[in-house]
Amino acid sequence: MQLEIENIWKSFDGQPVLQGISLEVIGGEVAALLGPSGCGKTTLLRIIAGLEAPDNGRIHTNDQDITQLAPYKRNFGFVFQDYALFPHKNVAANVAFGLRMRHWDKPRIDQRVTEALALVGLAGYESRPIYELSGGEQQRVALARSLAPAPRLLLLDEPLGALDRALRERLMLELRGILKQAGGLLGRPEGMTAVYVTHDQAEAFAIADKVAVMRDGRVEQIGPP
CATH class of the missing domain: 3.40.50.300 (P-loop containing nucleotide triphosphate hydrolases)
Incomplete structure (x- = not known):
């Protein structure tokens, strides 16, 4: 583009x-x-x-x-300095947020979440609470969330x-x-x-x-x- x-x-x-x-x-x-x-x-x-x-x-x-x-x-995707993550949701729910807003079905959401987390080096982090992550890991989650809907x-x-x-x-x-x-x-x-x-x-x-x-x-x- x-x-x-x-x-x-x-x-x-x-x-x-x-x-x-x-x-x-x-x-x-x-x-x-x-x-x-x-x-x-x-x-x-x-x-x-x-x-x-x-x-x-x-x-x-x-x-x-x-x-x-x-x-x-x-x-367009947007990544902020302060991450803008949902602290009460786990990693998968944060990454999936934009996909749910676009009404993707669950199997497709699950696949894209897995792909996006692997891309940013967080494979297997789906169920981790946000508050347990380091600042660098939280920024990776924010990046995965922005990339997941294919902006x-x-x-x-x-x-x-x-x-x-x-x-x-x-x-x-x-x-x-x-x-x-x-x-x-x-x-x-x-x-x-x-x-x-x-x-x-x-x-x-x-x-x-x-x-x-x-x-x-x-x-x-x-x-x-």
């Missing part, structure tokens, strides 16, 4: 947050939005997701204008930001492999198309195929890591 971001502008209370952002992400590519806090990268991610509306500019996927399309109609695009907002440095360094190397292998699960040989927000240069360089460096609401540079 190809994503095109065209001349996006956004202000809050008269203060410009995004100023003419344009970016293209080709199918199977992982693009990182890299920049300090307040540069506009999370606002841009929310506009891509449909959670915020731009003041000007357009968002296209595969040449379709989705700028005004409701978030639930975009079929067209995966959006990741500082997904490793809540982890300690040593664990973050280990997971960022594994995460790129997971995103590339996800194509097999989703029936997309090119891999998972993703936009990854981070303030950490090492993280962006380890995970992304393309890095867009942002500052003060603008993209200053785009290129391979």
Whole structure:
């Protein structure tokens, strides 16, 4: 799936947050939005997701204008820094949540949960309570939940930001492999198309195929890591 971001502008209370952002992400590519806090990268991610509306500019996927399309109609996955898991549900129930919302039947749900957990290195964790898992394991569950419904695009907002440095360094190397292998699960040989927000240069360089460096609401540079 190809994503095109065209001349996006956004202000809050008269203060410009995004100023003419344009970016293209080709199918199977992982693009990182890299920049300090307040540069506009999370606002841009929310506009891509449909959670915020731009003041000007357009968002296209595969040449379709989705700028005004409701978030639930975009079929995008979203991974948050705080995981956003259901603490009272076990691992399988968390991963299955989006599948149940899409009215998949139980055998199909069970199969996809097993596949998604194996992909993120948590095979056999189905019955484990969320509160027994480490931070790294919880983030893997959140990733499996987002990948399970086969989203067209995966959006990741500082997904490793809540982890300690040593664990973050280990997971960022594994995460790129997971995103590339996800194509097999989703029936997309090119891999998972993703936009990854981070303030950490090492993280962006380890995970992304393309890095867009942002500052003060603008993209200053785009290129391979």
